Amino acid sequence: MDTSPAQASVADAAPQASVHRVSFNGRGGEYFRIWIVNVALSVITLGIYSAWAKVRRLNYFYRNTSLAGSSFEYHGQPLAILKGRILAVVLLVVWNVAPEIHLVFFLVVFIAGLCILPWLINSALRFRLHNSAYRGLRFRFLGRVKEAAKVFLLYPFFVLITLGIAYPYFKWRTKQFFFSHAAYGSLQAKFNAPLGPFFRLYVFVAFLGALIPLAIALSLIVYFRGMFGDGSLSNPGDLDDWAKLLIIAPAVFVGFITYLGIWAFIRARLHVVCWDGLGIGDHRVQCQLNPWKFAAISLANLALIFLTFGLYKPFSDIQLTGLLAQSIELHCAGDLSNALASAAVETRAAGEEAAEIFDMDIGL
Amino acid sequence: MSGTFQGTYYDGRSSQSHAVAVLIEHGNVIIEGEAISRAEKLSAVSVSGKLGLAPRKFSFADGAAMEIPASEELERALGKGSLEWVARLESRWAYAVAALVVTAFVLIAGYLWGLPAASRYAALRMPESASNKIGEGALELLDEHFLSPSRLGADVQQRILGRLRAMQSPAGELPSHRVVFRSSPRIGAKALALPNGVIVVTDELVKLAASDEEVLAVLGHELGHIQERHALRSLLQGSVVAIVVAWYAGDVSSIAVGIPAMLLQTGYSRDFEREADAFGARFMAANGLPPENLGNILRKLDNVHGGGKVTPYLSTHPATEERAKALRNIH
Numbered sequence: 001m002d003t004s005p006a007q008a009s010v011a012d013a014a015p016q017a018s019v020h021r022v023s024f025n026g027r028g029g030e031y032f033r034i035w036i037v038n039v040a041l042s043v044i045t046l047g048i049y050s051a052w053a054k055v056r057r058l059n060y061f062y063r064n065t066s067l068a069g070s071s072f073e074y075h076g077q078p079l080a081i082l083k084g085r086i087l088a089v090v091l092l093v094v095w096n097v098a099p100e101i102h103l104v105f106f107l108v109v110f111i112a113g114l115c116i117l118p119w120l121i122n123s124a125l126r127f128r129l130h131n132s133a134y135r136g137l138r139f140r141f142l143g144r145v146k147e148a149a150k151v152f153l154l155y156p157f158f159v160l161i162t163l164g165i166a167y168p169y170f171k172w173r174t175k176q177f178f179f180s181h182a183a184y185g186s187l188q189a190k191f192n193a194p195l196g197p198f199f200r201l202y203v204f205v206a207f208l209g210a211l212i213p214l215a216i217a218l219s220l221i222v223y224f225r226g227m228f229g230d231g232s233l234s235n236p237g238d239l240d241d242w243a244k245l246l247i248i249a250p251a252v253f254v255g256f257i258t259y260l261g262i263w264a265f266i267r268a269r270l271h272v273v274c275w276d277g278l279g280i281g282d283h284r285v286q287c288q289l290n291p292w293k294f295a296a297i298s299l300a301n302l303a304l305i306f307l308t309f310g311l312y313k314p315f316s317d318i319q320l321t322g323l324l325a326q327s328i329e330l331h332c333a334g335d336l337s338n339a340l341a342s343a344a345v346e347t348r349a350a351g352e353e354a355a356e357i358f359d360m361d362i363g364l
Numbered sequence: 365m366s367g368t369f370q371g372t373y374y375d376g377r378s379s380q381s382h383a384v385a386v387l388i389e390h391g392n393v394i395i396e397g398e399a400i401s402r403a404e405k406l407s408a409v410s411v412s413g414k415l416g417l418a419p420r421k422f423s424f425a426d427g428a429a430m431e432i433p434a435s436e437e438l439e440r441a442l443g444k445g446s447l448e449w450v451a452r453l454e455s456r457w458a459y460a461v462a463a464l465v466v467t468a469f470v471l472i473a474g475y476l477w478g479l480p481a482a483s484r485y486a487a488l489r490m491p492e493s494a495s496n497k498i499g500e501g502a503l504e505l506l507d508e509h510f511l512s513p514s515r516l517g518a519d520v521q522q523r524i525l526g527r528l529r530a531m532q533s534p535a536g537e538l539p540s541h542r543v544v545f546r547s548s549p550r551i552g553a554k555a556l557a558l559p560n561g562v563i564v565v566t567d568e569l570v571k572l573a574a575s576d577e578e579v580l581a582v583l584g585h586e587l588g589h590i591q592e593r594h595a596l597r598s599l600l601q602g603s604v605v606a607i608v609v610a611w612y613a614g615d616v617s618s619i620a621v622g623i624p625a626m627l628l629q630t631g632y633s634r635d636f637e638r639e640a641d642a643f644g645a646r647f648m649a650a651n652g653l654p655p656e657n658l659g660n661i662l663r664k665l666d667n668v669h670g671g672g673k674v675t676p677y678l679s680t681h682p683a684t685e686e687r688a689k690a691l692r693n694i695h
Contacts, residue, residue, distance in 0.1 A: 030416040033460040037453045040463035043470045052447070056415065063418035070372060070381055071419050071431060073412075089607070096603045103501065135381055136374030136429030185379060310612060311464070 018068075021329045024322040026064040028315040034060055035314040047089075051082035062132070065325050075138075076131040084127075118148035129182060142188075143181035151177045168198040175274050187281030197273045205262050213255035220251060257299065264298030265291045271324055282333035289327040297323070366390070367441040369432050373400055376427030386432060388441040393422075395430070406442075413445030416454070420445075475605075475628065480635070483600040487593040492540065498559040498595055503544070506556075506564065514545035516567050521545050524570070524579055531580070534646035539590045543583065545570070553668055557586040559595035572664050581648055581658035588643025594636040602629045626678075633680040638690065645691050659688035 038053035055078050062072040091113070098109040122145045129141040155170040172195050179191040268291035275287035301316035366389030373384040373395060384397030394403045404424065412421040420438060422430040432438055445451070453459045514521065525543060541561045548554070553569035563586045565579070573579045589595070609625040645655035666684040681687075 025417075027416070033457065034416060034454045036460050036467070037450065037463045040467045040470075041450070043467050056447070056450070059412070060415055060418060063412075063415065063421065068381075070374075073421050073429075092607060093603060096606070097599065133429070135379040136376040136427065137379050 016334060018332045018334075019329060020068040020332065022065060022067050022325045022327075024065050024325040026061060026318045026322060028318045031060060031318050032311075032314040036311075047085070048082065051078040051085060054078075054081055061321060067134070067330060070135045073133045074131055075133055076127070080127070084124075114153060118152050119145050121152055122148040125178060134184065137185040140183040141178075141181055142183060143177055147177065168202045169195065171202075171270070172198045175270070179274060179278060184280060187283075190279035191274070192277040192279060193273050197269070201266065201269050201273070205266060209258060209262055212258045213251055216254045217251045260302055261295045261299050265295040267298075268294035268324075272327065275328055280330070284331045286329045286331060287327050288329075289323065294320075294323060367437045369435075369438055369441075371395075371422075371430050371432040373397055373430045374428060375400075376424070376429060384430070386430070388438075411442060411445060413447045414439060414451040471608075475631075479601055479604055480597075480632070483597045483604075484592075487596040487600065490593070490596065496560040498599065502558045502560070503562050503564070507546070510550050511546040511548050511564070511566075513547065514567055515547050516545055516570060520570065524576055527576060527580060528583055531647070531651045534643070534650040538587060541587060541590055553665055555582045555586050557589040557594075561590055563587070563590075569661075569665075572668060573661055575657075577648075577653050577657045578661040580653065581644055581655070582661055584647035585640045585644035585658060587647065588640035589636070591643060592636070592639055594640065598629075598632065598636060601632050605629055605632075630678060630680050634682045637681045638687070641687055641691060655691050659691040662687055 034056065038049070038056055042048075042050040042053050055074065055076050058074040058076065062074045065072050094109055095113065098106040122141075122143055125143060126141045129139040132139045151173050155166070155173055158166045159170050172193070175193065176191050179189055179193075182189040268289050272287050272289050272291070275285050278285040278287075298316075298320065301312065301319065304312040305316060366387070369386045369388070371384050371386045373382045374380070375382075382397045382400050384395050384400055387394040387396075388406065391406050392403060393406050393409060395401070408425065410423040414420070414434070417434045419431040419433050420442065422432070424430075453463070528543065539561065541563055543563045543565060545565050545567065547567045549568070551566060551568075553572040554564075554566050555569055556564040558564065563583060565583070569582065570579055573582075605628045606621075606625050609628065610621050613621050613624060641658065644658050648655045648657060662684050
């Protein structure tokens with residue numbers, strides 16, 4: 001195409017590898033104030049303001065995240081988000097009410113829901129990426145609804161018929177769908193995460209998830225056997241309600257905590273496995289994060305969130321987002337500033353096309 | 365207002381970043397950097413509003429962009445940004461605390477009064493045909509799995525139905541209804557009001573009752589459920605509670621949504637039971653029958669079903685003693 005000054009200097013500059021770590025400057029106290037004010041406004045307006053609140057919230061995280069001296073930006077328009085949210089509420093109401101009216105009605109709604117699900121997911125991803133920008137250039141999502149249908153309808157079916165064994169493969173495919181179709185300017189992302197770590201992760205987690213509550217339950221049974229071991233307790237029904245509660249409650253509680261901890265562990269591991277080795281044009285991403293540490297911090301935060309009826313959540317979000325963002329390091333084949341050149345015309349057209357489709361943002 | 369600031373400029377055609385000096389004065393923004401020189405009217409540039417201490421972003425009509433780190437000086441130079449009033453609320457802890465109080469108040473008031481009032485208004489104004497559509501196949505379903513044909517003598521059934529037909533409503537017309545008798549050792553003594561107006565009474569309940577008056581009292585309670593469209597209101601209120609709880613707690617954990625939602629929903633269910641009790645008592649009184657009959661049969665039902673020591677907050681019905689006491693106060 002035309003030889004812009006930027007492209008001319010790429011040809012002249014000596015390639016110089018550089019490393020840039022993502023930095024995050026969000027502050028808990030500052031974000032809490034933003035969060036609570038926006039929640040109050042959303043509640044007072046019966047949810048209408050929530051679209052503006054979402055833009056504000058996302059922009060706080062985007063603008064406080066920076067790479068090589070430049071921050072990100074979210075361009076989502078509140079009206080488009082509001083349209084999407086109203087649609088989501090309508091769908092939810094229909095989903096809730098349909099089974100009450102008649103079974104046939106519910107089946108129709110269910111099948112219709114399955115049919116539009118891939119389109120919804122694809123649109124939401126396009127909206128989100130198209131409205132994300134860095135250094136004045138937008139990101140793009142190039143996935144197609146047909147592939148979304150395969151990934152989000154067909155593969156869950158596989159998971160079902162293999163009784164869950166195919167789940168790690170399904171998870172890997174969904175991540176691949178998202179990452180491999182993402183692009184920044186003219187640079188396409190390349191998803192390099194192997195399948196192995198996914199299987200190892202879920203096997204490990206299933207093992208933990210079954211083992212810990214089982215261990216607790218067994219030890220409690222042994223304990224109570226010891227207390228009533230003289231045979232006076234032949235029928236478990238003889239235990240009064242309180243004793244039953246004393247046995248069941250701790251096991252359920254520990255199971256619950258284990259579940260929350262596992263969920264956080266998975267979140268951290270998936271983050272690392274997906275980002276580490278990701279290619280962006282000629283550059284590579286490296287990602288390192290200790291999943292145990294992340295899970296421990298998540299659990300501590302969840303306890304605080306529970307004790308404060310949810311008020312601690314903004315602080316927790318800031319801390320966890322910071323950990324995840326700052327685990328990412330970009331290794332550039334050349335100087336970052338020169339390397340991410342793109343053909344502006346191409347980018348603009350793709351942006352327009354995405355904007356013409358029903359701009360919707362659902363639950364992401 | 366004016367000032368000079370250090371910023372980073374991007375031409376929108378590549379991701380090259382350029383360090384620039386930005387002068388903002390007299391409504392103009394002048395940008396100077398290596399190989400960059402441009403001047404625009406501030407009004408022609410889209411400037412992001414203040415958002416905490418996050419950098420302020422500039423978007424130019426030709427696709428170029430710029431960012432300048434936040435500072436008080438920059439705020440003064442730029443003047444009012446978009447949603448400035450929100451940014452002002454976000455900047456003080458006093459406002460944040462006020463926002464917290466307002467949120468808590470609105471949510472609690474909404475749950476206790478707003479939502480039930482709106483749901484009642486909507487439900488009572490819906491045509492009966494729409495309200496009856498809910499749970500249309502319910503009786504067939506129950507007959508398939510839980511109920512068998514009644515073993516009560518036809519004379520007993522006719523006697524009760526006859527007395528019911530002769531009774532007056534405490535206010536206006538009784539809703540359209542149809543009483544059916546069934547035998548059910550599985551469910552035991554019970555009366556159920558189905559959303560489409562069918563009232564199922566089990567043989568076991570009739571046998572448990574000491575007199576026809578006690579059965580009529582229970583029928584009055586069930587008519588209350590139908591009259592007040594409790595099934596529809598329960599669906600509306602339950603759905604809204606589920607949506608709000610999911611929105612608030614959902615991204616913490618999807619498990620965390622279940623228990624709070626259920627507790628809030630059973631709260632509504634207990635209110636409906638109290639309303640049905642009140643209707644049942646007025647129904648009895650309007651026909652010269654003592655409302656205590658309802659309290660009596662409720663106690664008997666409680667004993668027969670082995671009153672569980674479940675905490676009152678998990679239960680869909682208020683405690684029986686509380687209900688009996690409330691009934692005694694209605695004449």
